Amino acid sequence: MILGSTGSIGEQALDVIRRHPDRFEVVALGTGRNAERLAEQAAEFGVEYTGLGVDAAVQLARDVDADVVLNGITGSVGLAPTIAALEAGRTLALANKESLIVGGDLVKRLAKPGQIVPVDSEHSALAQALRSGAHEEVRRLVLTASGGPFRGRTRDELHGVTPQQALAHPTWDMGRVITTNSATLVNKGLEVIEAHLLFDIPYEQIDIVVHPQSIVHSMVEFIDGSTIAQASPPDMRLPIALGLAWPERLSNIGVPIDWTKPATWEFEPVDNEAFPALNLAKQVGAAKGTFPAVFNAANEEAVDAFHDGKITFTGIVDAVREVVDRHDAPSELTLDTLAEAERWARAEAHRLFAA
Numbered sequence: 241m242i243l244g245s246t247g248s249i250g251e252q253a254l255d256v257i258r259r260h261p262d263r264f265e266v267v268a269l270g271t272g273r274n275a276e277r278l279a280e281q282a283a284e285f286g287v288e289y290t291g292l293g294v295d296a297a298v299q300l301a302r303d304v305d306a307d308v309v310l311n312g313i314t315g316s317v318g319l320a321p322t323i324a325a326l327e328a329g330r331t332l333a334l335a336n337k338e339s340l341i342v343g344g345d346l347v348k349r350l351a352k353p354g355q356i357v358p359v360d361s362e363h364s365a366l367a368q369a370l371r372s373g374a375h376e377e378v379r380r381l382v383l384t385a386s387g388g389p390f391r392g393r394t395r396d397e398l399h400g401v402t403p404q405q406a407l408a409h410p411t412w413d414m415g416r417v418i419t420t421n422s423a424t425l426v427n428k429g430l431e432v433i434e435a436h437l438l439f440d441i442p443y444e445q446i447d448i449v450v451h452p453q454s455i456v457h458s459m460v461e462f463i464d465g466s467t468i469a470q471a472s473p474p475d476m477r478l479p480i481a482l483g484l485a486w487p488e489r490l491s492n493i494g495v496p497i498d499w500t501k502p503a504t505w506e507f508e509p510v511d512n513e514a515f516p517a518l519n520l521a522k523q524v525g526a527a528k529g530t531f532p533a534v535f536n537a538a539n540e541e542a543v544d545a546f547h548d549g550k551i552t553f554t555g556i557v558d559a560v561r562e563v564v565d566r567h568d569a570p571s572e573l574t575l576d577t578l579a580e581a582e583r584w585a586r587a588e589a590h591r592l593f594a595a
């Protein structure tokens with residue numbers, strides 16, 4: 241089952257399935273509003289169950305018998321389908337990182353060991369590298385970041401950048417929200433929280449390194465000083481195929497690295513002054529509870545406001561920080577307190593944009 245089938249992840253997942261018609265059967269497709277493309281996909285793959293909107297996604301995840309649900313919806317709206325898939329006992333191939341980050345311990349408590357298979361490229365890389373050793377042998381996780389289209393710029397140089405420039409990702413072709421998040425490094429901040437939740441590694445043992453080529457997708461350092469890296473040219477079909485077939489590897493998915501050509505792979509530290517999102521994300525991740533949900537909700541609203549010309553590029557993370565700073569966390573994390581915190585964060589962000 242593919243949720244978010246008309247998006248970047250969804251279309252690439254269908255391409256993986258096109259290459260392995262005997263391995264997969266698509267039993268359901270869900271998407272937001274694009275009914276025309278959904279109908280074309282359903283016709284091509286002979287899919288009986290389809291639906292538009294998040295309520296339909298929840299119903300599909302809960303009621304249609306599927307071995308694997310790929311959640312490729314964008315944004316925290318993906319939380320309810322994630323919960324539905326986990327409650328129904330299905331394997332969840334998770335591209336929608338927001339649902340894990342926002343749901344935090346609520347989602348973790350629902351998931352049985354191995355029930356969530358990461359699709360995000362860094363976390364797929366980590367899952368692959370972690371096959372090399374036991375949990376207690378891991379010293380740290382090192383996530384790679386492309387650095388986005390504004391790598392190397394100072395904070396002052398980031399003020400006037402345009403939405404069009406922010407959407408020109410150097411290495412990946414993705415949806416609008418995640419591409420903007422890559423430009424601010426909010427994406428990498430979300431991914432640190434995602435790694436912590438998926439692999440139970442403390443924040444102090446998760447590092448980020450900028451790697452502009454996006455060929456090394458992440459690394460695990462072990463206690464004996466060995467580092468295992470996963471490398472492949474940037475193509476989401478590889479982690480998507482692993483997400484669908486885990487732990488099996490499928491043939492005819494990615495093009496391997498061409499070792500006959502000279503190549504340079506660079507690694508450099510993050511400029512935390514120009515890109516303050518990463519440290520802010522680590523703070524909200526460590527604060528737990530409703531803080532990651534507030535961070536994400538404020539960011540979703542700020543990304544829209546930036547694209548609507550209401551705030552500047554650097555205004556995105558400034559707004560997120562202000563909303564996070566004003567958040568008065570409830571004493572308990574429940575679906576109700578979570579929903580209320582998200583509503584509050586979105587309203588608070590809009591108050592800031594209007595000021």
Ligand SMILES: NC(=O)C1=CN([C@@H]2O[C@H](COP(=O)(O)OP(=O)(O)OC[C@H]3O[C@@H](n4cnc5c(N)ncnc54)[C@H](OP(=O)(O)O)[C@@H]3O)[C@@H](O)[C@H]2O)C=CC1
Binds near residue numbers: 273275312361
């Ligand atoms: N693209 C990539 O390479 C990567 C993406 N991810 C993550 O995967 C997720 C999807 O990203 P991406 O594919 O780029 O995003 P896109 O914007 O390309 O696609 C989003 C999909 O979600 C659907 N959708 C949006 N709102 C709803 C809703 N309310 N109910 C049901 N479906 C909805 C859209 O439907 P419609 O088209 O009808 O609006 C579309 O099919 C995100 O969480 C992202 O962070 C992670 C790693 C890499």
Ligand SMILES: CC(=O)[C@@H](O)[C@H](O)COP(=O)(O)O
Binds near residue numbers: 476
């Ligand atoms: C492909 C993928 O997994 C994205 O999340 C990617 O990592 C974005 O690139 P950045 O490293 O620029 O955030």
Ligand SMILES: [Mn+2]
Binds near residue numbers: 360361362431
């Ligand atoms: Mn990623």
